[in-house]
Amino acid sequence: MGIEQDLPPGEQLLPHFRRFIEHLASSSLSPKTIRNHVDNLWSLGGEIIRDLHYDKTLRKLPAERLLRQSVHELGGPAIHNGSDDQQRSFDSTCRKLHRFLES
Numbered sequence: 001m002g003i004e005q006d007l008p009p010g011e012q013l014l015p016h017f018r019r020f021i022e023h024l025a026s027s028s029l030s031p032k033t034i035r036n037h038v039d040n041l042w043s044l045g046g047e048i049i050r051d052l053h054y055d056k057t058l059r060k061l062p063a064e065r066l067l068r069q070s071v072h073e074l075g076g077p078a079i080h081n082g083s084d085d086q087q088r089s090f091d092s093t094c095r096k097l098h099r100f101l102e103s
Contacts, residue, residue: 010045012063017041019100
């Protein structure tokens with residue numbers, strides 16, 4: 001699954017994800033679309049944690065900064081072992097999250 005040192009940064013990401021999910025839930029999106037965004041957030045968290053393994057200096061950064069560095073107006077990081085359709089869906093969630101974080 002992961003290692004013990006992955007828990008603190010993952011737990012620090014959760015409040016940011018939770019606020020975004022609450023925002024989605026209060027919108028007019030369908031439950032299926034919201035579930036898709038939640039699945040993509042799970043993938044985003046995994047990609048952020050994966051980056052921490054490749055660059056140990058990232059572990060010193062606050063979770064919000066890691067999140068803001070990962071998403072932008074064009075989407076998010078490349079997902080590992082994902083199809084083109086999965087990447088498009090993931091990028092859509094990352095763009096929406098970026099707009100939410102900027103507002």
